[in-house]
Amino acid sequence: MSKGSFKGETGDVILDDNGEREPIFVVTMLDISDQPNSLMQLSFTNNTLQITKNYNDESVIWANRGGKRPLYKPICGYTGTECPQNITTYILIGVGLVLLLLVATLGGIGYAVREKMREKDRLTRECIIPFCELGNLKEMQSTEDVKSLELNKSMKSLQSSQSGASTKLSSMDNKKLETENYSHFLYNREVVFGIKYQVRVRIFNEDLTQLRKIKQLDHDNLNKFCGVCTDAPILYGIWKYCQRGSLKDLIAKEQYVGDSFVMFTLMRDIASGLIALHGSFVGAHGMLSSENCLINDRWQVKISDFGLNMIRESQPMSKRKLLWTAPELLRENNRKGTKEGDVYSFAIICCELVNRETVWNGVEREDDVDEIFYRLKRTNVAVPHRPQLHPREEVNNNLLLLIRDCWGELPTERPRIDQVRSMLKQMVRDGSQNLMDYVFGMLEQYASSLEQEVEERTRELVEEKRKSDILLYRMLPKQVAEKLKLGEYVEPEQFSAATIFFSDVVSFTTLASKCSPLQVVNLLNGLYTAFDGIIDTHDVYKVETIGDGYLVCSGIPRKNGNDHAKEISELAFAFLRTVSTFRVDHLPNERVNLRIGIHTGPAVAGVVGLTMPRYCLFGDTVNTATGRIHISTTTNHYLTNIIGGYVTEPRGEVIIKGKGVMETFWLLGHSGDSNIAFGGLRSDIVESPEPI
Secondary structure (H helix, E strand, O other), X not given: OOOEEEEOOOOEEEEOOOOOEEOEEEEEEEOOOOOEEEEEEEEEEOXXXXXXXXXXXXXXXXXXXXXXXXXXXXXXXXXXXXXXXXHHHHHHHHHHHHHHHHHHHHHHHHHHHHHHHHHHHHHHHHHEOOHHHOEEHHHHOOOHXXXXXXXXXXXXXXXXXXXXXXXXXXXXXXXXXXXXXEEEEEEOOEEEEEEEEOOOOOOOHHHHHHHHHHHHOOOOOEOOEEEEEOOOOOEEEEEEOOOOOEHHHHHHHOOOOOOHHHHHHHXXXXXXXXXXXXXXXXXXXXOOOOOOEEEOOOXXXXXXXXXXXXXXXXXXXXXXXXXXXXXXXXXXXXXXXXXXXXXXXXXXXXXXXXXXXXXHHHOOOHHHHHHHHHHHHOOOOOOOOOOOOOOOOOOOHHHHHHHHHHOOOOHHHOOOHHHHHHHHHHHOOOOOOOHHHHHXXXXXXXXXXXXXXXXXHHHHHHHHHHHHHHHHHHHOOHHHHHHXXXXXXXXOEEEEEEEEEEEEEOOHHHHHHOOOHHHHHHHHHHHHHHHHHHHOOOOOEEEEEEOOEEEEEEOOOOOOOOHHHHHHHHHHHHHHHHHHHOEEOOEEEEEOOEEEEEEEEEEEEEEEOOOOOEEEEEOHHHHHHHOOOOEEHHHHHHHHHHHOOEEEEEEEEEEEOOOEEEEEEEEEEEOOOOOHHHHHHHHHHHOOOOOO
């Protein structure tokens, strides 16, 4: 048979060229219903296998196995040792980590956004200060709450870090707590001041952003902005308080140190503050003046009142406050200002420092202010109108040239503020030195010289005190004077026994009639000077001298037992010896004779008067002594019986003025003395027996 085909018992029979049958295989399976189902047919034609599929999806073949083909090899191999790792767990873990990271990222982003919003709200609340949080210093100045507050940390260098608000507030005059343009408050346990604005403006979101940026500005020469108060009776701009006030106040009061280094340092601080402003979003100050250049406790300049353009543009401004403003800004009524305009204002402030007086020579009349404005705003003038530079002391000429360059008429010709600061540094002999170090150095020198001066003045004071004490001790007993110096009251004191001495010049009236008043004074001065020298060698106290009368006591105020009679008696002998040799210069033939009365008895002593206090004696003992030219019975008893060694002679009974008849004695001298009792002198005394 040749090539061909026919229908056989099992199907088609195909013969090839050689007459051999080409095999045909049919793959049959039982379906889900157990019916045979032909899946594919395999045939060989010319030794080529041809496969004819009777299905479209392989899942039909494996319908009884869930539609999945069985593995050609067990998962774990034929030996069960080749099980693959289960990556599902890793996939789940990875997916979980990714989800967790995603959640964390989203949470972090959400938290950051929330915190940013909260920070924004917080900054907004800080920028807008409720009026209820501003404490009234007038009402709180005397309360314990204010007294216990700890204020500015920068005061550590000059004050204790624990100093309270009462210390700081006590230095502030109550009149300065409330002025026309400013008010002082207590905010967050610190003293702040509020600038009063006559207008009310609405604060928008962009304004809040601006306020937040101003609040975040931090520089050594920029004052700290605290916020604005919109719910007060008037609108306030709140700034940190500086202890030494404004530069304008210090110049007006001439309280700042006029040293050139201090002046240059203040200028340099202002320039540094302007550099910080010009390099920030603020751009320019616009209203720079010595009034908003504040000075803290470390003599550091802090520029204030900057950046609030949203309020400043609506605020009415007096011409006096615009005296520092550049002419081109005055012509344009530009409140925002420019960097060149700030340089002009800086030059005006430097002129104030050099002249040591406020702007435009302290102009006060409004007519003068109007005249200045008219001249400033004029254009096309040969010489622009500017303040006069007349320094009170020698100033670096380069500084004067720099000031003139800074207030030039054309803004483009003015130097930049950073160039100004560089030139200022070159003019200072030690630009790296800090102002506080310089001030402390000056204070040390001053303290050293002051210490020497104090020592010298102390020595002078001690010497003057010594002289005053000597004079006081001559007027009053030492123990009495010491009590009076201590402010103590001197109680009158009773003395049971004391001896009183009284003397006067015999026939003094006759002697005085022969002298002029000046000669009388010289006579008594010479006599009493000699007596005073004798008193210093005896335990006695000189009570007073009245005319020619000389009153001395012993046993008062210092008690000396029974020696008071002896001391007075020896004093009387010494007086008589002195008088025997005393001569009157203008009456050489005249002799001065004494009448001496001595009496012993009780007495009372005390200080009389406050303006010119006197130590006075009171009692019969004093009265008796003044009426005698001899000794009384009591004194005679002390000298002869108690002390002994004295010779007396009875005189008999005599009439004593105010006392009546009393028995008296003559004091003659010491026992065993060859020249008893100065007989010649006694003869002189007897010549005038009448009592004083």
